[in-house]
Amino acid sequence: MRWFQRGDIDGFFGLAVDNLVQLLLIDALCRHVLGFSDALLYGQVLPGAAVSLLVGNLYYAWQARRLGQALGRSDICALPYGINTVSVFAHVFLVMLPAKLAATAAGAADPTTIAWQAGLVACFGSGLIELSGAFVAERLRRATPRAALLSTLSGVALGFISLGFLYRSFARPVVGLVTLGVLLLVYFGRLKFKGGVPGGLVAVALGTLIAWLTGIAPVGEAPAHGHGLQLPLPVLGPLIEALTGDMLWAYLAVIVPMGVFNVVGSLQNIEAADAAGDPFPTTPSLAMNGLGTLAAALFGSCFPTTIYIGHPGWKAMGARAGYSILNGVFATLVCLTGTLAYIAWAVPIEAGMAIILWIGIVITAQAFEATPRAHAPAVVIGVLPGVGAWGAMMAKAGLRAAGVDGTTSAMSPALVPIFQRGDVWIDGAFALEQGFIFTSMFLAATTVAVIERKLRQAAAWCFAGAALSALGFMHSYVWTPADTVLSLSPAWPFVQSYALMGLVFLVAPLVTTRSDGPAH
Incomplete structure (x- = not known):
């Protein structure tokens, strides 16, 4: 070579x-x-x-x-x-x-x-x-x-x-x-x-x-x-x-x-x-x-x-x-x-x-x-958080362009109902933005495990999401005058949600039967 x-x-x-x-x-x-x-x-x-x-x-x-x-x-x-x-x-x-x-x-x-x-x-x-x-x-x-x-x-x-x-x-x-x-x-x-x-x-x-x-x-x-040669x-x-x-x-x-x-x-x-x-x-x-x-x-x-x-x-x-x-x-x-x-x-x-x-x-x-064809739905699910996080960034850029820049008007929870009146759930976008790399990976891995009917593995990925949410690495944010930023405090709604999602997969074998028909 x-x-x-x-x-x-x-x-x-x-x-x-x-x-x-x-x-x-x-x-x-x-x-x-x-x-x-x-x-x-x-x-x-x-x-x-x-x-x-x-x-x-x-x-x-x-x-x-x-x-x-x-x-x-x-x-x-x-x-x-x-x-x-x-x-x-x-x-x-x-x-x-x-x-x-x-x-x-x-x-x-x-x-x-x-x-x-x-x-x-x-x-x-x-x-x-x-x-x-x-x-x-x-x-x-x-x-x-x-x-x-x-x-x-x-x-x-x-x-x-x-x-x-x-x-x-x-x-x-x-x-x-x-x-x-x-x-x-x-x-x-x-x-x-x-x-x-x-x-x-x-x-x-x-x-x-x-x-x-x-x-x-x-x-x-x-x-x-110029500034001339500057040696490190x-x-x-x-x-x-x-x-x-x-x-x-x-x-x-x-x-x-x-x-x-x-x-x-x-x-x-x-x-x-x-x-x-x-x-x-x-x-x-x-x-x-x-x-x-x-x-x-x-x-x-x-x-x-x-x-x-x-x-x-x-x-x-x-x-x-x-x-x-x-x-x-x-x-x-x-x-x-x-x-x-x-x-x-x-x-x-x-x-x-x-x-x-x-x-x-x-x-x-x-x-x-580069992934099995059957895993395509997992790829799509894994793509969504990154695109969503970019959308949250665009929303913030729009707010700053309109004057929400920390000097004329502050970003605050008061913005949430204003966005919701236009059917934009901005609080969900801001929560998704924090730690979206982990969110994407966990959701895609969970979906792959479900596709392969490895439900305990799917539950384990959900519990990992609950753990990182409890540590504040995912979905936890605080409002600042010009942004929403990661806060290492527990995001309790997501801790509960991921834990319950994992419980669904653990209970599933007791309340479902196997279907060999085509996936929809």
Whole structure:
């Protein structure tokens, strides 16, 4: 298996766009929400992110090549890897911003530094959970039906990837639909451009050209100056200071569920890779992810890494090991040289959004193709929570756009009856949103067990849902001025509901008889 193959160019463009989106998001949130100075953002946060991205991408490229050599194959695709999008929002809005506001209220001289230290603690804690989870996750993987793991990813792919970029494509149809047409030709039509030019390169180049011709690009004003080369340096002093204070305990309610969320999400992506024919070992794959997150915290980044969704799509593009190396080098250069602002100015996200949309489509299709046909209903049930959680996020975005932003009007339980008058049960959407990864997995696994008439197993999955609801990892939320956020307090209605649902399955053999007719 060679280090680089032609398909790695296509894979690189797709994965690089995905990582670039996260870096642009970090740049915007740190500067505009948290008020980080250029020295802190470009001198500490982004160099720390570069370390975590480089070590992980190089490892997963090496891992893919090693697996290819062990199996005697040349078609192994490295696990995609990057910064965790969900954690970016969680750490900014649930850890760093509250820390800054509390420090400001207390009259601290430098609230942004305190916010940064709180982010380091959250990132370090998440890394420890990810690293520890690597040694027990394989048992969870063996006990969980493939339909439960893959359908969970499909819900995320449909809601948070496909639908979001579909909206964006139709908002910019000249770029979005034209570049989508290029990808359909290459990846679904299995056609090649003459001269061997990669389809992903054609799509991004064409999208960039159209964006400039139609005025979408350049984006904003041209950067006035660069920030020079910024080498990553350890931040052990600030991290130890934050860990020995009260920040760890203050934000444990966010750190623990987000760490567990990252472990489960990465585990599901390893299962997706296995379903696509690449059987990566669970423990070292997850352990490297945890080490990458720890490296981020040790060098100044507040944002955990993850094994990305999308392996089947990159593999279908022809990506192997080299795309991971190229992505790691690209992200490192962007973070260390301060060129992120220039890229954002010249190459709008619209130029590469069709690639991300296509990845979501492939992931969703895989959930049906790689599971037994009889399990299709379980896949559908597993998809629904992810789409529902995305819908809850859209509802919140609509409320903020209408003025519910924590300054003019507060989000509160008073909104529930207003939504219900339009037959929108928003309280159910907000409850579903919290811990939806677990909800999706449990419901799909329960459905598979029922389809196979393993009713005790179905009951066990329901009781697991009751347990996580009791711990506050699922469905438990509190109202804040601008959001509903996870609360590690028992969600008693769901504890009771899952327990009763499990009881139904335990009692079922006593009150039902077997039917061999067709399923309806």
